[in-house]
Amino acid sequence: MLGHTKESHHVTRRLQRANDDAFHHPAEKIAQLKKFDFINGEILEVFAGQGNLTKYYNTKGRVTAMTPAKFGSSFDAIHRLRADKRTFDVIDIDSYGYPDKFFPVVFELMKREAHLIFTFPIVGVNCLNGIVEQHFINFWRSARPTIGDITGVLTDMALREWRVLSLVEAQKIKRIWRLVYRCTRTKATDFTTTKNR
Numbered sequence: 001m002l003g004h005t006k007e008s009h010h011v012t013r014r015l016q017r018a019n020d021d022a023f024h025h026p027a028e029k030i031a032q033l034k035k036f037d038f039i040n041g042e043i044l045e046v047f048a049g050q051g052n053l054t055k056y057y058n059t060k061g062r063v064t065a066m067t068p069a070k071f072g073s074s075f076d077a078i079h080r081l082r083a084d085k086r087t088f089d090v091i092d093i094d095s096y097g098y099p100d101k102f103f104p105v106v107f108e109l110m111k112r113e114a115h116l117i118f119t120f121p122i123v124g125v126n127c128l129n130g131i132v133e134q135h136f137i138n139f140w141r142s143a144r145p146t147i148g149d150i151t152g153v154l155t156d157m158a159l160r161e162w163r164v165l166s167l168v169e170a171q172k173i174k175r176i177w178r179l180v181y182r183c184t185r186t187k188a189t190d191f192t193t194t195k196n197r
């Protein structure tokens with residue numbers, strides 16, 4: 001345990017279920033989104049929840065807001081979007097817990113130039129056990145992933161789809177990071193400076 005008791009973890013879960021703003025931070029998230037000019041695009045919201053961000057995104061483009069009521073679990077629904085060959089200008093993953101299960105599929109759901117935004121709970125203030133810790137090592141290559149670890153793992157994953165990732169904004173909001181990446185599709189021949197014969 002790192003600064004959290006089992007009881008406080010249960011309280012956190014209960015308040016999250018009750019959609020308490022203290023665990024969503026909609027004002028801070030929207031203030032960060034306002035730094036970007038997402039106009040007239042296709043926007044995908046994963047774990048759209050009670051729609052705090054949906055209201056804002058609706059003023060910016062056509063929003064696919066994945067709520068359990070409309071789409072079932074986002075973990076499954078995201079694969080249906082891939083099967084339907086949907087692509088987006090903005091993908092926002094605002095899950096409780098870690099976004100890991102949405103990778104690498106999100107990189108197949110992007111237009112040529114796209115932004116990826118996601119919430120990552122900061123390790124060190126969360127209740128860790130050995131299994132979670134090993135998962136971090138397996139997935140993020142570190143027991144305490146830093147923004148650099150996350151960016152490194154995602155950069156390699158994105159390159160499988162010939163997408164070059166750049167971190168354009170990182171904001172700490174209480175116990176989470178909100179990370180914004182620009183993802184640009186590149187041509188394999190340009191990337192490798194190799195000519196197709």
Ligand SMILES: C[S@@+](CC[C@H](N)C(=O)[O-])C[C@H]1O[C@@H](n2cnc3c(N)ncnc32)[C@H](O)[C@@H]1O
Nearest residue numbers: 047048049050051052053068073074094095096
């Ligand atoms: C961090 S909140 C999202 C907040 C949202 N972006 C907003 O601004 O209102 C995560 C939400 O995802 C919902 N959720 C939990 N499990 C889910 C799942 N498997 N698929 C889709 N949504 C889920 C929760 O009920 C919760 O409302």
